[in-house]
Amino acid sequence: MKTFQASEMDETDWRILGELQADGRLSYKELGRRVHLSAPAIAERVRRLESAGVIAGYGAKVDAGRAGQPLLAFLQLRCRPADCLLRTTTAEDFPEVVEVHKLSGEHCTMLKARATSLAHLEGLIERLGVHGDMRTHIVLSTQYEGRPVERQPEDRPITTAEGWSGRT
Amino acid sequence: MKTFQASEMDETDWRILGELQADGRLSYKELGRRVHLSAPAIAERVRRLESAGVIAGYGAKVDAGRAGQPLLAFLQLRCRPADCLLRTTTAEDFPEVVEVHKLSGEHCTMLKARATSLAHLEGLIERLGVHGDMRTHIVLSTQYEGRPVERQPEDRPITTAEGWSGRT
DNA sequence: AATGAAAAAACTCCTGT
DNA sequence: ACAGGAGTTTTTTCATT
Numbered sequence: 605m606k607t608f609q610a611s612e613m614d615e616t617d618w619r620i621l622g623e624l625q626a627d628g629r630l631s632y633k634e635l636g637r638r639v640h641l642s643a644p645a646i647a648e649r650v651r652r653l654e655s656a657g658v659i660a661g662y663g664a665k666v667d668a669g670r671a672g673q674p675l676l677a678f679l680q681l682r683c684r685p686a687d688c689l690l691r692t693t694t695a696e697d698f699p700e701v702v703e704v705h706k707l708s709g710e711h712c713t714m715l716k717a718r719a720t721s722l723a724h725l726e727g728l729i730e731r732l733g734v735h736g737d738m739r740t741h742i743v744l745s746t747q748y749e750g751r752p753v754e755r756q757p758e759d760r761p762i763t764t765a766e767g768w769s770g771r772t
Numbered sequence: 773m774k775t776f777q778a779s780e781m782d783e784t785d786w787r788i789l790g791e792l793q794a795d796g797r798l799s800y801k802e803l804g805r806r807v808h809l810s811a812p813a814i815a816e817r818v819r820r821l822e823s824a825g826v827i828a829g830y831g832a833k834v835d836a837g838r839a840g841q842p843l844l845a846f847l848q849l850r851c852r853p854a855d856c857l858l859r860t861t862t863a864e865d866f867p868e869v870v871e872v873h874k875l876s877g878e879h880c881t882m883l884k885a886r887a888t889s890l891a892h893l894e895g896l897i898e899r900l901g902v903h904g905d906m907r908t909h910i911v912l913s914t915q916y917e918g919r920p921v922e923r924q925p926e927d928r929p930i931t932t933a934e935g936w937s938g939r940t
Numbered sequence: 941a942a943t944g945a946a947a948a949a950a951c952t953c954c955t956g957t
Numbered sequence: 958a959c960a961g962g963a964g965t966t967t968t969t970t971c972a973t974t
Contacts, residue, residue, distance in 0.1 A: 610840030624832035628796050631968060642942050644970075660835045664792035666826045666921045671789070672778030673921060676873070677847070678882055679910075686886070690915065699922055704915035707842070714846055714909060720924050727928050741848075741882060747858065747872035753834045753841060754867055756888050760895050799950060806954075810960045 608656035616641065618755045620649055621658070625752035628662040662751040665750065668718050673700075675719040676743040679729070683712050692735070700728050776824035784809065786923045787824070788817055793920035833918065841868075843887040844911040847897070850894040851880050851904040860903070864919050867895050 613621075619639045621628060629677070632643040632650070639646070653659045668676070683689055690713065703716035715732070719725035731741060781789075787807045791798060800811040800818070807814070821827045837844070851857055858881065871884035883900070884936070887893035897908060 610838060613840070618811065621832070621834060625834060626829075626831065628830040628832045633968070643807065643968085644943095645787075645941050647969075648941095652849050657835050658836060658838045660833045660838075662796040662830065662832050663794065663918075663920075664789070664796045664830050666789060666793060667825050667828045668921050670778060670824060670826045670828075672781070673924065678873075678875075686861045695916065695919070698786075699924060702919040702921070703917045705846075705911045705917075706913045706915065707846075708910045708912055714911070718921065721779050721927070724924065724927050727930050730930060731928075742876045743873040743882070744876055745874045747874065747881070748863065749873075750831075751863070751870040752837050753836050753870070753886065754869060756892065759892050760899075762891065762898060801950075812961090813959050815951075816958090911956090 605759065608652060608658075610658070613658075615617065615755075617649060621653065622754060623750055624650070624659065627705040654759050673718040673720050675722065675725050676746065677719070678741040679717060679723060679732060679744070680707075680739040680741075681713040681715060681732065681736055682710060682738070687735055689713060689732070689735045696734070698723070698728070711760075776820060778826070778827075780824070781826075783923075785817060785821065788814065789821065790920055790922060792827065792830075811882040830888070841886040841888050843890065843893050844914065845885050845887070845893060845913070846909040847883040847885060847900060848875075848908070848909075849881040849883060849900065849904055850878060855903055857881060857900070857903045866896070866900070 616639055620635065623635055623638055632646045635650075636643045636646040637708055641649075650659070667673070681689060682692075690704070690706075695704075698717070700717045700719055701715050703714075705714045706712060707714050717725075717728060719728055725742070729738065732738060784807055790897050791806055798806075800814045803818075804811045804814040809817075818827070821875055834845070849857060858872070858874075860889065863872075866885070868885045868887055869883050870886055871882075873882045875882060885896060886894075887896060893910070897906065900906060
């Protein structure tokens, strides 16, 4: 493992990252053509990004709807600590849950789940509900998902009330 | 484009889908070895999944944290219809927003956003806030994300109160 | 980092079952 | 619908500048 900081990534690295997120099967040759670098130069940069863990792997993007799971929902769970979902169950118990995040705030967990039908979703909610209070948000439509991670612009100045400015 | 239903996917198709989601760069030969099929047979199945849109593409998986964006937040927005986010802005205005979903319920939109720092996140929230009420959920840690879409088990029977059973 | 050549690997076609 | 093998193309890697 290399010590490689995100801050060391130059514009070319970000372009490579963008291209590879859009098409993970690009050859070094084609990738080089797009970012104006030779294949060996590309190969070295990609290997560096991989060994630094910036590129964690490559995967097929599956359209869940076309794979028979058209329903998407966000479920906020406020567990009873005694039998919190994260302590008493395992990922295999809920194959429809595709993301699990621990949250700040009153709801301890945010789940993202896919289901084949409303009946399926209903059953899932019922199975999850025993672990605590739940707030369900059914997605009507998705504008976009899986947007590539890209370079962020400089932090913009934050408007601060004059009387409360942090340090002068 | 073929008329290809998700219901026609057999166990082998699901295994292929699983392997390709885990590693989108597998060769047909290696993929065939794993699911016990020859390379030509695999190639045909993969092409069928691609042209049916079940496989929407291939991409590099980027570790946002290692790419300099360690912060993740879910933002629920209840827009004023007049200047709803989805009507008055474009994706380029908010590169930190990686997902946009329209929701049922009182909050019309669920956003997922990544930021480089708390100051950055603060600025983002401020810029988004002008479009309506917002509820912010900062992710403390992510248990998992990007779980592969997999075959769902049969719908389990839903417990129904006797006196309210739908049809008898 | 670019170029060019050698080596390796992948894909596809074809035939047979 | 699938397996096996040969041929062809592409990709990767190495040496050199």
